[in-house]
Amino acid sequence: MIPDSFIEELKYKSDIADVISSYVSLKRRGRTLSGLCPFHSEKTPSFVVYPDNGSYYCFGCGAGGDVITFIRQQENLEYIEAIKLLAGRAGMQLPEDDRDDGAARIKARVLELNRETARFYHSCLLGPQGKQGREYLLRRGLTPKTITRFGLGYAPGGWSSLRDHLKAKGFSWEEMITGAVAAKGQGGSVYDSFRERVMFPIIDLRGNVIGFGGRALEDKGPKYLNSADTPVFKKSRSLYALNFAKEAKADTLVLAEGYMDVIAIHQAGFPNTVATLGTALTAEQARLISRYAKNVLIAYDSDGAGQSATKRAIALFSQTDVTVRVLEIPGAKDPDEYIRKFGAARFGHLLEGGKGAVRFEIDKLRARFNLEENEEKVAFLGEFCSLMAGIPGDLERDVYIGEIARELEVSKQSLVSTTGSIRKQRYLADKKKKSHNLRVGVQDNTGGGMAVRPRDGLQSVVAQEKLIAMLLQNPDYFPDIRSKITASNFSDETLGILYGVVENRLNQNLPIDPIYLSSSLTPRQMSTLSKLAGQGREIQFYKKQADEFIQAIHGQREVKTTDEVAQMSPQEYDRYIASLTAKKK
Numbered sequence: 001m002i003p004d005s006f007i008e009e010l011k012y013k014s015d016i017a018d019v020i021s022s023y024v025s026l027k028r029r030g031r032t033l034s035g036l037c038p039f040h041s042e043k044t045p046s047f048v049v050y051p052d053n054g055s056y057y058c059f060g061c062g063a064g065g066d067v068i069t070f071i072r073q074q075e076n077l078e079y080i081e082a083i084k085l086l087a088g089r090a091g092m093q094l095p096e097d098d099r100d101d102g103a104a105r106i107k108a109r110v111l112e113l114n115r116e117t118a119r120f121y122h123s124c125l126l127g128p129q130g131k132q133g134r135e136y137l138l139r140r141g142l143t144p145k146t147i148t149r150f151g152l153g154y155a156p157g158g159w160s161s162l163r164d165h166l167k168a169k170g171f172s173w174e175e176m177i178t179g180a181v182a183a184k185g186q187g188g189s190v191y192d193s194f195r196e197r198v199m200f201p202i203i204d205l206r207g208n209v210i211g212f213g214g215r216a217l218e219d220k221g222p223k224y225l226n227s228a229d230t231p232v233f234k235k236s237r238s239l240y241a242l243n244f245a246k247e248a249k250a251d252t253l254v255l256a257e258g259y260m261d262v263i264a265i266h267q268a269g270f271p272n273t274v275a276t277l278g279t280a281l282t283a284e285q286a287r288l289i290s291r292y293a294k295n296v297l298i299a300y301d302s303d304g305a306g307q308s309a310t311k312r313a314i315a316l317f318s319q320t321d322v323t324v325r326v327l328e329i330p331g332a333k334d335p336d337e338y339i340r341k342f343g344a345a346r347f348g349h350l351l352e353g354g355k356g357a358v359r360f361e362i363d364k365l366r367a368r369f370n371l372e373e374n375e376e377k378v379a380f381l382g383e384f385c386s387l388m389a390g391i392p393g394d395l396e397r398d399v400y401i402g403e404i405a406r407e408l409e410v411s412k413q414s415l416v417s418t419t420g421s422i423r424k425q426r427y428l429a430d431k432k433k434k435s436h437n438l439r440v441g442v443q444d445n446t447g448g449g450m451a452v453r454p455r456d457g458l459q460s461v462v463a464q465e466k467l468i469a470m471l472l473q474n475p476d477y478f479p480d481i482r483s484k485i486t487a488s489n490f491s492d493e494t495l496g497i498l499y500g501v502v503e504n505r506l507n508q509n510l511p512i513d514p515i516y517l518s519s520s521l522t523p524r525q526m527s528t529l530s531k532l533a534g535q536g537r538e539i540q541f542y543k544k545q546a547d548e549f550i551q552a553i554h555g556q557r558e559v560k561t562t563d564e565v566a567q568m569s570p571q572e573y574d575r576y577i578a579s580l581t582a583k584k585k
Contacts, residue, residue, distance in 0.1 A: 013090035041319030064530030066514035114209040121153025130154035155194035248272040253293040264336040268344035290320035299327040325354035389422035463552035
């Protein structure tokens with residue numbers, strides 16, 4: 001275990017507000033700070049940092065914890081890895097006897113394997129067996145300098161070239177399979193995952209090779225093949241070339257569709273370009289982009305699939321605070337082709353233009369209708385009003401509605417009225433949905449859906465929460481509580497675990513700030529702890545309330561479920577009913 005003395009020093013050298021503000025734009029509100037949550041899409045800040053107790057909590061998605069939990073969630077790290085990152089940031093050396101859990105060891109080993117795999121692929125590209133791959137890359141206009149900068153490689157044919165190389169370097173079959181560079185056959189044999197493909201290493205912000213993309217040179221299998229998710233790689237949370245784009249320190253990121261587009265744009269002199277990894281843009285990737293840029297220029301292919309992907313991306317970015325423009329690519333199907341046909345200078349001028357997201361949506365909508373026909377004009381206006389209803393800004397709606405009203409010679413007031421009706425319908429539907437979700441319930445794991453929690457059960461859970469919140473705020477109350485209740489008395493499993501960890505440390509006269517509990521709890525449990533710590537800050541607890549909470553907890557534990565009652569003997573049932581009657585009296 002890492003000693004408390006080290007955690008104490010780390011706590012003071014890793015101020016939670018300073019650490020989180022390097023990822024999230026925070027604004028001070030009294031004793032707290034708030035900002036847009038980095039863990040889910042939102043436009044109104046619901047993410048709160050509490051510097052006084054070193055915790056954070058999002059009232060939108062429920063994410064919470066201490067500074068270590070934040071780094072774990074933000075960087076997808078295990079506990080020890082997060083400690084190492086914060087220690088390095090603070091200029092601290094980890095104690096020699098620190099523990100290293102299995103998951104952290106596996107991740108470190110996979111990263112070593114990936115680095116060696118990237119070296120192997122690159123050497124193959126430069127060697128005799130990589131001739132076909134080199135010719136392809138040079139034909140696509142890449143220079144040797146660019147090939148080296150991106151660490152491009154070639155996976156040779158056959159089934160065991162990489163496998164045998166890694167085995168000679170001391171890696172096991174299981175490590176290769178875990179890292180997704182090899183797979184297991186039906187007979188138990190192990191074979192290379194990538195063969196006869198140009199290889200694109202995927203590198204994270206710390207310079208680690210976390211995965212690979214491979215481009216087929218012949219019609220064998222899918223055109224592009226990407227690494228499966230591994231302990232160090234999640235496609236939905238990663239972006240290609242973000243490690244280079246971040247260094248550009250530009251307030252705009254160009255979002256391209258694939259590896260070759262990104263590399264071509266970088267080579268043309270625009271390093272602020274990234275791409276998704278063989279999948280459509282995800283909400284996680286949109287939030288990741290919003291952390292590094294104020295503006296996004298979507299540069300997807302001009303074909304139907306590219307335009308559909310653009311529309312989906314616009315919808316995802318609308319849940320962030322970035323400004324979106326859409327690049328038009330006249331005379332070419334994608335940025336790579338445009339640069340090869342017209343040159344880098346003209347592409348630079350292209351980047352300076354671009355349609356706004358709303359303009360793009362209107363033009364795409366307009367293209368579906370013949371506006372010379374009255375019936376189609378009415379249909380267009382109906383969908384246009386629906387589009388306008390989704391725009392939050394009154395001024396922006398007014399500008400576009402006025403423009404379309406003048407162009408199609410219709411009443412602006414009628415468009416405003418129709419748009420307002422749609423917005424009202426959506427508001428009422430959303431309000432009804434939220435009202436439904438506010439009903440107190442617990443998940444019925446038997447398949448029966450949402451079941452209403454008995455009132456007494458709810459009172460007990462609230463009492464459990466308040467007792468923990470009380471102790472987090474007033475640990476000096478613990479001596480009076482110690483003998484009256486234990487973790488086994490808690491009906492809620494998570495709350496029981498939290499109380500047990502708090503109880504254990506207080507029994508040893510140890511501090512219970514969130515950062516000290518992080519090693520014993522999962523990120524989800526830390527979220528619950530942070531929520532309770534936040535509640536405790538808003539309530540003034542008195543020592544005598546502890547007995548009320550404890551009585552409510554003990555009282556619920558004595559209430560039996562229907563199944564438990566059904567299994568009682570007649571004598572047990574009589575005693576049970578008598579005890580309940582006595583309590584009521």
